[in-house]
Amino acid sequence: MNDSMAVKNLALAQRAREFTDEFIEPIVAELDRGLVFPKSLIGQLGSGGFLGLVLPEQAGIDGSGFVGHLEFVRAISASCPAIASIVNGHALFAYAIDHWGGAEQKTRYLPGLAKGETLGAVAIQETGPTLGLGADALFATRQGDKFLLNGTKAFVRNAGAADNYLVFATMQPAEESNGLTAFIVAAGAVGLSVAPRLDTMGLKACPVAHLTFKNVIVPETAVMGGVNCGSVIATQLLSVASVAEAAQTVGIARAAMAHAANYAKHRVQFRHPIAGLQAVQTMLARIATDAHMGWLGVLQAAQLIEDDAPFEREAAMVKAFIGRVGSNMLIEAVQVEGGMGISEVVPKGIPFSLPLARMFRDIAGTTLLDAPDDFPDQLIAACIA
């Protein structure tokens, strides 16, 4: 990253913070109830140009690019990482179309995605041991020049709110051994239904739900990146997503650390502010170190992604490192604030906000493994030659 880009990214982060302070922070508690999708807020993000940052050619605003997108994600995660989840889900969809979509698909979808007029979502996960296995897997069957989709995609972020889904289905009968194909499916497609949203532990403003497909007919033009070419795309998208999620993790952790540090300066025990205690300083210093190291890794991987350079190894390292430190940073930040740290509602007479309990619930959602055996370490080991 050169200096002028760094300056642009700083300016972008500053704009993101201003947006957050004005529009997100005042309604954070309401967003955490997760009862309704924050449609108007997403609209405002769109008009602010924040939903098209991964599409620099389309959006054409200063600081756009994948690095800029993550600066933005980190900035809003300090306040409401669930909104960052919505934006990340959308950006992943846009990134996919931009990289693997055909010319027609790009023309059709990218302008609306960049302006935030339409919201995207990506549906990769299933509940079986691997994609295409298990009773609930999503299968695609060719029918003349069309495809028939049947089955379920699990844990889809932005489910019910997105206008279009990028859906990965297993070809049946298997045309190749690894026959995943990506389809762009409109939310209104006949036979597509969204299950009730899951009661997630945190990140509640971002709806997560299963999608069920019952004889959903999609045209050949809905195939993205070619029939049976979906596996590589899915792997790369998961890799990009883990870097984007890590930016959320860092954003949450840094905000929590700042809050805990401020609390420690004001909380008097043993006749002095606890910030003066070495043990408390060490706890805060470790959070600061983990968040800093994590962010350096995120930035480097993001730059590779932005440059279209190979990034899988670096992304896996980000996922491995952030997975180790992620929740721990909030476990420690909450510990600094003790009883106040575990308060979900500010007790009477307390003149400041107490966001750490929510952040503790939120951060755990940014470091999940998609499958129990999905440790990034294997991929990293394979790169050590």
Added chain:
Amino acid sequence: MTVLTSEQKTIRQTAKDFVAANITPRAAEFDKSGEFHAYLLDAARPSNIFAMAVPKEYGGLGYSPLTQALVLEEWGYGCAAMGTTLSASILSMEAVMIAGNDDQKKRFFKPMLSAEIGAFALTEPAAGSDAGAGQATAVKHGDAYVLNGPKCWITNGGMAKVLVVFAATDPAKGVKGISAFIIESNQQGLVMGDREEKLGLRSSNTVFFSLHDARVPAANLLGREGDGMRIAMETLDLARPSIGALAVGLAQRCLDECVAHLHARYPAKSYPGQTLQFELADMQIQIIAARQAQHHTMALRESNLPFSKESAIAKTLATDVAMGVSSRAVRLMGSHAYTSEFGKFMRDAKVMQIYEGTNQIQRLVIARSVLAPPKVAAPMMKEGAK
């Protein structure tokens, strides 16, 4: 290693059955609402389990500390919030056991015989880890003490029939001027606040309350004036391994859920990779170590040997293990476990690292003991030695 008697095994099995029937099925429901699980007291009444720590001569079950720990681990396995109601009630009893006279014991233990609960009220807004910095005062007027001041984060506070409350009878003497009193829930001048909305242990009742010219009979003073801090510290030493027991139960539950999930999701023949196997092995190593640390503490206590350091270790190890195991379980099970219901284990464990003495305070106690003058006559490293 602890070898359980056949009676202990029977008690543990009874607790397991009770938990499976009455606790596990309703844990999520009460976690969600945050309401106190009052039904549990009715369910537990026939078994007299809320009097398991009350000596037999006072009509209780008189379980040994280890036997109590076995029961608490099962309750923690089902729901740490419900387990906390039981353990916090026992905490209040321990104070009376330590310092109470016969009449006080009779009065304090009686409610427990019909599944009523007690509370232990030490913490104040300005006195958390620094327990001696409290503002509550008790001034003697004739045959009564007049109590004033705030108490906060009091577990069971709003639901307890009897409470042990700490207040300064001689504020000038600092911690040596603190005294302990028994008060009843209908005490005039006791103003109960709303329940706190917490991250975890949500259905365990936690309240702020304040005392306004509350006239407490002098007969309710535990021990003598100025004994309060000693009583409080001894009580917490006794009670800390109980938190360890709840935490071990919680951690074991997470591991069991994790394994059940793996079995359900994966075909019998596909064995998890070594990275995952080692994750599971690490969880089990930590859980067993935590359980043994806590049983060891109980064994020392039952043998009348010093156990203060071991008690701090048992609480710290078990709650740190519960936090680590629950958080790893959520990550491993991914979106399947990122729910309010499964996230409860993480949320509950987080509170357990904080209450009944933060794990930082425990580490101070442990470090003080570690740094005490060495007992070895000839240290291996001598200054200037080559």
